Each structure stands twice: as structure tokens, then as C-alpha cells.
Amino acid sequence: MSSVEYSTSDGIATVRLNRPDSLNAMNSEVMNGLSDAFAAIDVDRSIRVVVLTGAGRGFCAGADLRAVREGGAGAADPDTMETMFNPAMRAIAACPVPTVARINGVAAGGGFGLAMSCDISIAASSAFFVSTFGPRLGIVPDLGTSYHLPLRTGAARARGIAMLGGRVTAAQAVEWGLIWQAVDDDQLDAAVDEVTTTLKRSSPTAMTRIRSAISEAPHNTLSEQLDLELRHQRDLIPLNLAEGAAAFVDKREPNFNPTR
Structure with a gap:
């Protein structure tokens, strides 16, 4: 089963992280899958909008820390960041059409950065965000998190989020300018559909x-x-x-x- 599912319908491409048992934790397969999906979008002239989401109850839990602990292939390290993780994030940033993050659950660590990588981010009200990098892992925020946080929230909140590692609720994320919208869980798909309809018919x-x-x-x-x-x-x-x-x-x- 592919770690990233890619499908298209009526001008909308859906890119779904597909490791639900690990809350869609990132490894080399996920990042390569993201790069491949956005490379396909780049050349498919029929695509007008992209929806990025996660399978199951999580959006993305960040790097696969079990693999890091075990030292397995695909674990996050400087080499895989340079060759797999960062290229995937650059591919999302360079996407030729608008991107929408459908945040269906937790977005932690690198998943936090992934949630902010899209043009429009919409979260279920039960979703939350947490920057696990500093207080729990002893590393700096990556995958664009250190870029997006201060631009969206200002330096004071960016430092608090990154250095303290507390949970940010979906409602707080809207209030602080991290995401566009938070909606009731059962309204998430309807909210995403409304946004993609607007973007699809735009120039x-x-x-x-x-x-x-x-x-x-x-x-x-x-x-x-x-x-x-x-x-x-x-x-x-x-x-x-x-x-x-x-x-x-x-x-x-x-x-x-x-x-x-």
C-alpha cells in the first residue's frame, strides 16, 4: 500500500498521506511520495487545485520517531532531510496551482510545517498543532516551521510555540493566524469543498x-x-x-x- 495516495477528479488533485497506524509519520517513502505527487501535478495541465490531507485520525505526526530510535532506513537525519524531506517541501512551495491543507487531526513536528506549507489551511475543530522540536527532541523546527511561524504569528508567539512545545488548538491557530479556518469535524469536507470550488473556477x-x-x-x-x-x-x-x-x-x- 502506497505511503502517499494520489488521485484526481474534476480538476482537483488529492494527495493523502497514508500511514494511518503511525498518524502518517514521515519517512523517506512519504517524502518521496509527496515529491512524486507534486511532480505529477506540475505537468498535468488539467489540475486546478490540490488538497493535501492525511488518512485516518491524524494529519501528520512529524518524523517517524520509531524509525529514528531504531536507526532504520528512512529515518530523519541530515542526509535524508537534504535529499528527501526538503525537496518535497520545495515541491509543494513551487506547486503551480493553489494548495489546500485539509487538517483532519494532529499536526506535530514536521507535520506542523506541512500544515502551514499550503496556501489555505482548514482544520477540524478537534485537530491540534504542536512543535515538538525544541523541548522534546532538542532540535530546531524544520520543514519550513521556523519560516512560517514568525511570519504568521509574530516573533513572541513563534518563540513560545517553538520553545515551549505546548498544544495549539485549532481555534487558537485561527486566532493567531496560523491557519485560515477551523470548523466542526463533520463540516470539514464541506468547508474544503467550498474553498476548492472557489479556487477551481478562479483564474x-x-x-x-x-x-x-x-x-x-x-x-x-x-x-x-x-x-x-x-x-x-x-x-x-x-x-x-x-x-x-x-x-x-x-x-x-x-x-x-x-x-x-
């Missing part, structure tokens, strides 16, 4: 450029960001604005060009 080119503009904003001055926005608009206004304006006046959904 792929606009979605890609929105992600890029927001990512670049912290590194730019206001003047630099205004210039960046203008460069995007020079391409997007001729491509999309006439259809968007017509749809608004006609009180219908816009029908944007589906090519990326």
Missing part, C-alpha cells in the same frame, strides 16, 4: 501571481510592492478584467481561461 494565472505577490511583500518596501503589483496587472488586466467585469454586470460567475 489560475491570477492565483499564482497572488501567491507570489504575498510571499514577496515582507521583503519589499511599499514602493517596490506597488511596482510588483503593477507588473502583475499589466499581464492580468488584458487577460481577465473584461470577463470579470462582464460577469459582475451580468450577475454570473466569471469564465476565465483555464490554462495556467
Whole structure:
């Protein structure tokens, strides 16, 4: 049974971590599976949105610590991080279409970073997040966790989350800006469907450029960001604005060009 399941339906790709007995703990098979799935998405022009989730009752429990203890193949170490773990995270970041994290349960350690790697993150109310790296493992937050935490929560909360290792509830994660939305467990699929429907009918080119503009904003001055926005608009206004304006006046959904 594959450690990562990949399927497509009506323009939506679903990438599901599939080690439910270990709460989808990460090993080399999982990370290679993620890289393979996102490589397939990269070349499949029919894909408009990606949903990343976990099988069973967990989203992702981070690195497979049983394998680390046993020293088995695929355990997290600097070499596998360089050759397998980090490439998978870079593949998610470089995905050409919007990504949605469906957080169905615990997101711990590297799973915390994985949950924040997507553009939109939606959690079940029973889900929680925990940065196990520092107080429990004696290492720094990885898989992008140290990048996303301060950008989303500010330095004070980032240090508290990373250095103390306490649980962050789904409701707290929304309040602190870690994720987009938390919903009742039985409403998780409906909430994800609503988001993917919006993203699927949006302009792929606009979605890609929105992600890029927001990512670049912290590194730019206001003047630099205004210039960046203008460069995007020079391409997007001729491509999309006439259809968007017509749809608004006609009180219908816009029908944007589906090519990326």
C-alpha cells in the first residue's frame, strides 16, 4: 500500500498521506511520495487545485520517531532531510496551482510545517498543532516551521510555540493566524469543498501571481510592492478584467481561461 495516495477528479488533485497506524509519520517513502505527487501535478495541465490531507485520525505526526530510535532506513537525519524531506517541501512551495491543507487531526513536528506549507489551511475543530522540536527532541523546527511561524504569528508567539512545545488548538491557530479556518469535524469536507470550488473556477494565472505577490511583500518596501503589483496587472488586466467585469454586470460567475 502506497505511503502517499494520489488521485484526481474534476480538476482537483488529492494527495493523502497514508500511514494511518503511525498518524502518517514521515519517512523517506512519504517524502518521496509527496515529491512524486507534486511532480505529477506540475505537468498535468488539467489540475486546478490540490488538497493535501492525511488518512485516518491524524494529519501528520512529524518524523517517524520509531524509525529514528531504531536507526532504520528512512529515518530523519541530515542526509535524508537534504535529499528527501526538503525537496518535497520545495515541491509543494513551487506547486503551480493553489494548495489546500485539509487538517483532519494532529499536526506535530514536521507535520506542523506541512500544515502551514499550503496556501489555505482548514482544520477540524478537534485537530491540534504542536512543535515538538525544541523541548522534546532538542532540535530546531524544520520543514519550513521556523519560516512560517514568525511570519504568521509574530516573533513572541513563534518563540513560545517553538520553545515551549505546548498544544495549539485549532481555534487558537485561527486566532493567531496560523491557519485560515477551523470548523466542526463533520463540516470539514464541506468547508474544503467550498474553498476548492472557489479556487477551481478562479483564474489560475491570477492565483499564482497572488501567491507570489504575498510571499514577496515582507521583503519589499511599499514602493517596490506597488511596482510588483503593477507588473502583475499589466499581464492580468488584458487577460481577465473584461470577463470579470462582464460577469459582475451580468450577475454570473466569471469564465476565465483555464490554462495556467
